[in-house]
Amino acid sequence: MISKIILSGLAFLLLHVAYAQSYSYETVENDPIGTRIYTLDNGLKVYLSVNKDEPRIQTYITVKTGSKNDPSDVTGLAHYLEHMVFKGTSKYGTSNWEKEKVLLKKISDLYEAQKAEKDPEKKKAIYAQIDSVSNEAAKYAIANEYDKMVSGLGAKGTNAYTSHERTVYINDIPSTELEKWMYLESERFSELVLRLFHTELEAVYEEFNMGQDNDYRKAYTAMNKLLFPTHPYGTQTTIGEGEHLKNPSMEKIHAYFSQYYVPNNMAIILAGDLDFDQTIAWVDKYFGSMEAKEVNPRKMPTESPQTTIKTTEVFGPNEESIAIAYRVGGYHTEDYLMASLITSVLYNRQAGLIDLNLVQSQKVIKASAYSSTMHDYSTIQLSGSPKEGQTLEQVKDLLLAEIEKLKNGEFDEKLLETIVKNERKDRLAQYDYNWARAMYLSDAFIMEADWENFVNFYDRLAKVTKKELVDWANEHLKDNYCVVYKRTGEDKNTYKVDKPQITPVELNREDQSAFYMDFEKMKSIRLQPEFVDFDHALKQKEIIKDVPFYYVENKSNDLFTLFLDLDENLKKDNKVQLAIEYLSFLGTDKYSASELKQHFYELGVQYYISSSSIYIRGLNESFEEALTLFEHLLLESKVDENALKNLIEDAKKKRANAKKNKWRILYSGLYSYAKYGPENEFNNVLSDEELDAISGKELVDILHSITTYKHSVFYYGNNSFDQSYAIVKKHHILPEAVKSAPEMKYPELDTDKNIVYFVDYDMVQTQLLMLSKAEEWNPELLPSISLFNAYFGSGLSSIVFQEIRESKALAYSAYAYMSAPYKEGESHYVNAFIGTQVNKLGQATEAIIELMNNMPKAEIQFNESKIAALKKMESDRTTKTEIYWKYRSYEKAGLPHDTPKKNYEAVSEMSLNDLETYFNKNIKGRTYVFCVIGKKADMDMKSLEALGEVKELTLEEIFGY
Secondary structure: OEEEEEEEOOEEEEEEEOOHHHOEEEEEOOOOOOOEEEEOOOOOEEEEEEOOOOOEEEEEEEEOOOHHHOOOOOOOHHHHHHHHOOOOOOOOOEOOHHHHHHHHHHHHHHHHHHHHOOOHHHHHHHHHHHHHHHHHHHOOEEOOHHHHHHHHOOOEEEEEEEOOOOEEEEEEEEHHHHHHHHHHHHHHOOOOOOOOHHHHHHHHHHHHHHHHOOHHHHHHHHHHHHHOOOOHHHHOOOOOOHHHHHOOOHHHHHHHHHHHOOHHHEEEEEEEOOOHHHHHHHHHHHHOOOOOOOOOOOOOOOOOOOOOOEEEEEEEOOOOEEEEEEEEEOOOOHHHHHHHHHHHHHOOOOOOHHHHHHHOOOOOOEEEEEEEEOOOEEEEEEEEEOOOOOOHHHHHHHHHHHHHHHHOOOOOOHHHHHHHHHHHHHHHHHOOOHHHHHHHHHHHHHOOOOHHHHHOHHHHHHOOOHHHHHHHHHHHOOOOOEEEEEEEOOOOOOOOOOOOOOOOOOOEOOOOOHHHHHHHHOOOOOOOOOOOOHHHHOEEEEEEOOEEEEEEEOOOOOEEEEEEEEOHHHHHOHHHHHHHHHHOOOOOOOOOHHHHHHHHHHHOEEEEEOOOEEEEEEEHHHHHHHHHHHHHHHHHOOOOHHHHHHHHHHHHHHHHHHOOOHHHHHHHHHHHHHHHOOOOOOOOOOOHHHHHHOOHHHHHHHHHHHHHEOEEEEEEEOOOHHHHHHHHHHHOOOOOOOEOOOOOOOOOOOOOOOEEEEEEOOOOEEEEEEEEEEEEOOHHHHHHHHHHHHHHHOOOOOHHHHHHHHHOOOOOEEEEEEEOOOOOOOEEEEEEEEEEEHHHHHHHHHHHHHHHHOOOOOHHHHHHHHHHHHHHHHHOOOOOHHHHHHHHHHHHHOOOOOHHHHHHHHHHHOOHHHHHHHHHHHOOOOOOEEEEEEOHHHOOHHHHHOOOEEEEOOHHHHHOO
16 A cells, blocks of 8 residues: 655645555545545545444435526526436336336427416416326336335435535435445436426425425525625525426426536445445446536626625514624635634634623523535624514624624633634534534535545634634624514515416336346345343443432543433423523522633533433533532522523513414424313413512522432443442432422323314415324334334325325325324324415315325335335444433333334234234224414315314414413
């Protein structure tokens, strides 16, 4: 082996020429994830990182193109191309390619004619032809063959996303399936077939309409328009313009694929349990024959310097907020480094200027800062939400005042050193996960960056002096910012893409392509499942009675995590949560609240506290000091009346904001109301009068008493069991005996008749959540539930997804599943969800109810789901902190520790007839509570009445205030 050393600052880039099969690769000295970077002869980049924690591999196939390369008259193209890459090629996904391709060409020609036609009636007539020919073409399509094959590998997290500069295709696969995955993916990216195009385009319409209901997305788009008036970052969006989506060009999609989906513009990124030499040989075998082409990406305009303040406003039903942004240089400029450091000085969730001067000081409800780095430009962004009676303009002034403090150097230079220390620690913790490794390697590829720059980023950051940072801020952060005011109110500029007339296509689930059959014949080694032995993996010892100490050694890095797993009944006490929020603003006789935040940050430690748990994590060298400091804070915190006054005022404001959030209304409020009735844990809140009457002493007394209740202590770190136990026993202050928190239980309601709970909310889409109470906790159902959910209700190859979205184009989101309770005494529930346009709700609901009463039987699909479930179990490894949490979940549910083994054996023996028996007994013929949120003025209330008695609920009934 020959090594070439290239000096770059204080770091070395080692270029290794490896003669194992003649593949040269690059590595970087001191790379914590040991990456090897290869470049094949056709220009394909390959990034490999080994992590042996579990026998799985995170896969990214990253294409260096996104919405900024969309033609200006066909925006959204990169995104809906991403959708179509799941549809197959001429070799799979089709039962007769020769006949299908003739019809697909005809459909393409019709879309071109529709795009050119100006007369609305003639356009409709052409679309009717598209719909008719598409139905004919669909007869040759085999439903979801890609999804079936990748599921059959035991893949998890199958997905893709498109942004400004990248399109990324994601899977998490068992390591023994790597070669089969490459065989599949090399075919997938060899050509593009726009199969089932018009039904998938309808799904994109739904995604567009969802964006019209997303206040954050509207504000983000508005900000980009201000920041980038000529660059595609601002002139076009990833989802695309509504008119462009309604007039697609299949020809331009093919041209785009041909231009950008070429090996010299792509990267294969693999992180996990892999062998370097074997992996690169397989990559070359399956991807090395892809033909390189000159890419010639779209030439990007250069923005003129911004010399003025620009403002705009957007409206929507959610809470008010403000965003301020500065445009600076892209990744390959000094600005990228400075923007990252500046935003950390402003906001690091503990000791930044905004953290201490605005959040800690309770001058706003929320405030933050972050930098966003892209290839061509970066941004520095600040955001905030107002207190009651505070205007957005006042929040803006407060945020800008922190920028001025930064420019005046009103911060301790030691903060820069502490930021580097903490961010190194956070990155190290992320590298425990394969997805994080793949994500950062993908970033390096997209930015056309040397991996050395990523590895040594914090070394470069550490060299920046306070003077350099302040000088840069004064040069770049002037009256040259943009402001977006997000106000609560009706948005009069929403654009809805209406549902076209689509004839449902018949899905072919039973046929198999020749490629599929060859794929199935490929041999791969089946892993043997490994079930955790808690007696060996989890050490424990009692500190005092009813306070056990649990221990797992961290063999990955020099970090620790300490959990205080509190009595779960505490979280049901509506004063405990308020007391915990109060703690964030309290000091002690020894330290002020701000000094405590700074002290923890200097130690490289963070703490988080909720009504159910406390956890402290950070550098293991700081473990004992951090625990001592936290115990001091918890037990010696003292009353601060001004902090209490602000806390109560802000609590009322946050309550009002929560009632503007559709997700909180549906998933938390409506769901709890449907499950438990008008009195439930969600709306068991203190009234305004009770809030006003509460005293600081009462809350501090609650804080001081939290550890007098039964709880567990769990340590994950480098110290030995004896060391960590001794430290915890010494510093974790306990009474002579602990007590149980009073039990608070809300009885589950029977769902013995159909009923509809409706909430009127200003939105383009509508969402329906349905639930039905099944039998009380029955562990014997777990294997059937697992297989039912995989086959029927969740994932891209599930029955529900295929029927509701792929076949009928009735919804963007649709799923169904049976849940298992967290503990004994609770019940299983059958759940389903639909997110769709208002005018499709009736059809979509009818379709999903039909499925919930008559499960389609598809033997091939069932077998794939079963194999997928088994392979996931075989490659699943319980490691690190998960060992404790899985143990605790079994304890709460009253499950024996060998439950995973029993489930695996049961699933192995299940047949489709067994699943049908389970379905008929547990799913079929149920009555439901339907939770619906949407705009009443647009809603067909008669379609809701057809489901059952309709009761329109007020937000006061749901939230309890």
